[in-house]
Amino acid sequence: MFTEKDFIRNKYKKTEKTFDLTAQAPSNIALVKYWGKYPKQIPMNPSVSFTLNKSKTTTKAIISPNHSNKDINFKFYFKGKHKPDFEPKIKQFFQNILKYAPFLKDYFFEIDSKNSFPHSSGIASSASAFAALTKILILLEKQITIENKNEDFWTKKTSFLARIGSGSASRSIEYPVSIWGKHPNLKYTSDLYAVKPDFEIHPIFNNYNDSIILVEEGQKQVSSTAGHKLMENHPYKNIRKQQAFDNTIKILEILKNGNVVDFIDIVEQEALTLHALMMTSTPNYILMQAETLQIIHSIRKYREQTGVNLCFTLDAGANVHVLYPEINKIEVLKFLETLTTKKIIHDNIS
C-alpha cells in the first residue's frame, strides 16, 4: 500500500533534452458505479470496472525544456488541431498534481491526442484521456528521476495522478478489472488509486463483450462532476453508500466464481440505481431517453425468451452498454441488429 507521501518526489536530473513520447489508455465501463465524492477526488464508495479493448485514447507529446518562464506551459491539440477550449481543464489538472510532479514547470508540453471512438459519442473519453496523458507524465518522470522504483510503484502513481484528473480515469490503468476506492474488507484497495483484484477472473469473463448503443451522441446535458456534487446532500446518500460497498464484494465474488446470472442482477441494479439517484437529487434530472428504456425492456424480454445471459449497464448518459459472454456473440449481434437503427460500437473487455 502506498500513501500520498510516497508520490511526492523532488529529485530529478536536470536535462536539456527533448522527449518525444506516446502513450495509450483504454476507456472503462463501471459495473459498480462511482457516484459521489469528497474533496480531492476521494470517492464516496468503491467502484469496479471492466477495461475496454478498443475504445482508447492515444496521446503523443513533444516535451522540451521550458525556457520562456517557470510556470506551467503547454499546448493541447486534438487530432492535430489546436484546441484552446480544452486547455483550462488540463491546466487545472497540472496545477492539482504539481505537488507530485514538480518537473511539470521545467518543460514545455505539446500534447496531441486522438480517440479510437467517435468524438462526443458519449463514451467516457475523460477516463481514457486523463489516463493517457498521465501515462506520458510518468514516462517522462521515469526518464528524469534519480530514484529507483519498481513497476508496481509506477502503475499506482499513474492511477493516483489520473484520478486527480478524473475519478474514473484511475480505473483505466489496470486491466481487465479495476477496483478504485477503499473497502474495509479488501485490504489491498485504496481511495488514492485503483488496483487489480487479488484473484484470477473466471474465464467466462474473458473477452466479455460490450456493445455500446449510441442512443444519443454529443455533449452530456449534466456533467458527471455536477452529478457527483448532487450526492453531497442526497436523501439516499447513506443507503447508496452501503449498497455500493455491498455490491463491490458481491461483484468481485461473481467475477471469481463466474455466476453470470448473479452478475446480471448486480450490474443492472447498479445502472438503474445510478439513474435513480439522478432522478431523485435536488435539482433532479433525467439522462435516459425513451429509446434507452425501450432497449432495456427489449434486452430483458430477449433474455427471458432465449436464456441468453446478456445485460445492460448505463453511464451518466442515454447510451446503453450491452454486456454478454463471448460464447453468445453470434446470436446477440443478430439480436442487436433488430433492436435499433442507432450506431453501435462493438468492444470487449481486455
Ligand code: DP6
Ligand atoms: C457514472 O470519473 O467522469 O461514469 O471524477 O468528476 O471526472 P469526475 O467524474 P467521472 O465520473 C464517472 C461516473 C460514472 C460511473 C463510473 O464510471 O464509475
